[in-house]
Structure formats: structure tokens, C-alpha cells
Amino acid sequence: MKWSYWAFFAQQRKRQPPVTKVDLTGKTVVMIGANAGLGFEASKHFASMNPGRLILACRNESKGKAALEKLKAETGYSKAELWLVDLADFFSVKQFADRYERDGGRLDILVENAAVATFNYSTTKDNWESSLQVNHLSTAFLALLLLPTMIKTAQEHSTVPRIVIVDSELHYMATLSKPLLKDPHLLKTLSSVEYCKSSKVMRDRYALTKLLVVFFVRALNARLPSSTPVVINAVNPGYCYSELRRELTGPTAAFDWLTEKMLAYSSEVGSRPLVWAAISHQDDPDVLRGEYINDYKVQEVSDVALTPAGVQVQNRSWDELIRILSDVDPRVTDIVGQYLSCSI
Template identity: 30%
Template structure:
């Protein structure tokens, strides 16, 4: 039984039907969630808890770039809410279900671009702006790794693992929010990129490979190899600082419950 969480019902349903045709598995379900909206995330998590007895694998793969600087109705910066805070909240809300399903795995999709990121907690609520789109996106991907590392530490001895990964340079629609010239250049260059199917290799590897069953708090590259992320992504002080601020902004208590 697989659940696909998506913001767009039309796109999500098309993806569900494609997966069902390719796998022959009819138990692929669509659930709607706006990952940038914490209220929507809470509703989605509650629905999953009510409908599902088990949750063996959770893959967080939300990623946008090129959005104009914008503050959501909940007081969060749009890109940081989508790429980082929404997945942070969702994961924490589903932890009890995953612990009850152990062994279970959490997989957070980051990017090689994390090396250009920085951790400024004032970016999360838009109190300060990143220099540009590139720094904004890169910073969210750095935060994905820091979050994963701290999560893995907190989940020790629970039977739930957490790892992050770089899928590589993948041919997707991620540049759709940029102007036409950048989209054109990206489209031309994309002939050298990997396909979406090939780009999913490291995600699938972390989610189901027996070789990763006992590995946690690590970072994998697009060839499914264990590698070291940037020095900033391995800073325990940053991990704790980011976690505490993320708890505050998403309304989590120390126990991880709302």
C-alpha cells in the first residue's frame, strides 16, 4: 500500500495511474496536502494516523525554487516552508506511527546544492531575506541534512532510521517558476541530465535496500554511495539550533506532538 501526497489533485491522480500501470499494484492512493501550509500538514498527518495502522517508509521530496519572496498566512517564508518546515512538521507528527511500525525508514531528499547554503533561522519566517533564489534553495537543502542528522540522533534505539541524499542533476519541472530565458537554458542543458526515473535511484536505495537497513544519520550521493556532506551539514550545534527554532515556528512541543 503506497500513499502519494501531492498538492495538485490533477497531477497527483495522473501520477497514481502511471504508477498503477507500471507496477500492477492497485493499492496506490492519492492524498492532498499543501506542504507549505502547516495546518494542511496537520490535517494530512491526522488523516494518515486514522487510516493507516503502519507507516514503514516516509520519503520527503518537496522542493521548489524561483518563487518570489513571500510570507505565508502562518508567518513563514514560502520556499523555506515548502522545502523544509513542512517536511519537518510532517515527519515529527508521524513519528509515533513509524516507531510502532519499526523497523521503519525516513528518507529526506536534499541536493548537492546544499554546499552553497547557510543556516540563518531568521530566513525561516522571512525576518531576513537570502541574497537570491540560489542561496534560498541551497539553504533549504542544507537544512534538510541538518534536520536528518538531529532526527537520527533522537531516534536511536527506536528501530526508525533517517538518512538524506543527493539525487543528482535531474530533468524535472523544478525551474518552472523562473523566467522564460532561464527555463529555456535549463531545457537545453537538461539533455545532459538524468531522467526522473534514474534520479530516483538513490531515494529508492535509501528506502528499501537491505544494505541501508542499519544505517542512520548518513548522506548518500546520486550513485548510492555514502559520502560526507559539507562541513556545515555536519555541525551538531547548527543541528540543535535549527531543530529548536523549527519546533517553535511549527508549534511542536518537546515531545513532538501538537
């Protein structure tokens, strides 16, 4: 499928349905990137459904505490918890997973909302380009480390947990050059200063990381045995007011400002699809398994991801991702071996 400006315009102008609601009594929801924007608004919606636990996972403690107080004031829900995690730091992700293994209990819904968009090349303390690590590597790392807990939850409580990763329609604009299509070390190349020295590469980086999210969701789903009662999907919240675009300058920033005024959803409206992806189709959650969700329905992903060459890149990038993350934490190797199928 190819991206269409007119389809985008029509979707942004369409009246959006009210938020979907179910009873979450006894269930645990973890929202990554919960202190502001989409994450906070989605947390408010989940709080209104009486979850047994609602964990707001934030990078900044002071902002996280402020979000807790605001959530309680606006919803009356008093059981929310603040847990710290920084996706720009593999060790922080490991600490979060370790804590969850110790005292997190069940896990029914994991929404991974944290992301960065930057035009400037910088590396994390783990020596990865920052947006590549936050938007893809650490997002995948956390999902994999928490997968055993979600499978255990499914077995012990006869439920179907969900992993929801926030994606973007911008993945339709991402392209892979011929050298990248054949590169056996795609992620390493994408992170290198040599590759990223072109300003165009960094301008296109956010869209490319969102294509990598599509690859990860489809690759993980393909390796989860169909009998595994865990559903993973990617969801597009639409074009919303957001701090993600704060680095825009000049005519591009002016155009974005004007487009926001005409078309952008509020953060609350943009949060509704996240909730929908996490709780809709209670009677048949498998319809959302491994899918990209847009406008409250399953939608075909970018043509890049559907071509034979794209599928090969998806599988190679999966293999590389697992090697990278296994070097960070050997548990990844064990999780892949125990819970996933290698016959792809």
C-alpha cells in the same frame, strides 16, 4: 567536504545501476510529492514490489487522480491510494497526520520528495517564506508527526521503518554569514522580508533549504536513541530533468537548458537513489542511519555542517524548529519528550 564540478560531471556521466528491488508484501509506503517527476517514478518502482499499501500524497487532487490512473496503467498495481497534503499549509500537514493516526495503519517507508525552488519572495498562509516552509519546516513537521506510527510499526512487525528526505548536492554551495551563525532566531530571520530583500538571498535559498534538511536529518538522528528501530537519511537524486528550475530566465536558463541536454538524468533514473535509500542494506540498515546518500553510497556532508560553528547552528536551528512546530501542534512537544533524547 567541498563540492567539485569535476566530481559532479563524472557522476552525471557515469552509467547508473538498475533500481534496487525487495519484496514489500504487507508493508506500507508513503510517497510525498508523488504525482509527477521523481515522486511518480519512485512510486512506480515501489508498486512493482507488491506493497500492502502505496499512498500517493499529492497537493492537487486532479493531478493526483491522474497519477493513480497512470500508475495502474503502467504497472498493473491497483491498490494505490491518493491522500492530499500541501506542505505550504501547516493545517494540511496536521490533517494528513490526523488521518494517518485514525486509519493509516502501519508505516514502513516515508519518502518526502515535495519541494519548491523560487527566486521570488512570497509567504504562505502561515506567514513563512514559501520555500523555507515547504522544503524544511513542513517536511520536518510531517516526519515528526508520523514518527510514533513508524516506531509502533517497528515494534509490532519487527521491522525497521525508514524516513527518506530528498536532498541535493546544492547544499554544498550553501553558506551561513557570521551574523546567521550567531543568530538565535535563524529560521525567523531567514523568513523575514527584511532579510530576503536581497536578490542574492533568494537565488541561494534552495541550496540553503537543502542544508537545513541536512541539519534536520543529523539532528533528529542524534536525538533518536540508538535502540530506536527507525532510520532517517537524506538522499541526492542527482541532476535531473525537473520543473524545479522553471523560474530561471535569460543566460542562466540557457545554460541550464544546455547542461540538461548534456548531463541530466531522466526522472526515472533520478528516482532510483530514492528507492535505494528506502530499501537497501536490508541486513544492516543502520549503516544509513542519519546519513547523506549520494551516488548509492554514504557521503560526507558539507564542511559548513561539520565545523563546530555549523554543529552549533544545527542544534540551535533544531531547538527553534521544535519551538515553532510545537506552537503549531502541541503533539510535537509530546513526541520529542517521549521518543527523543535531549542529552546532546
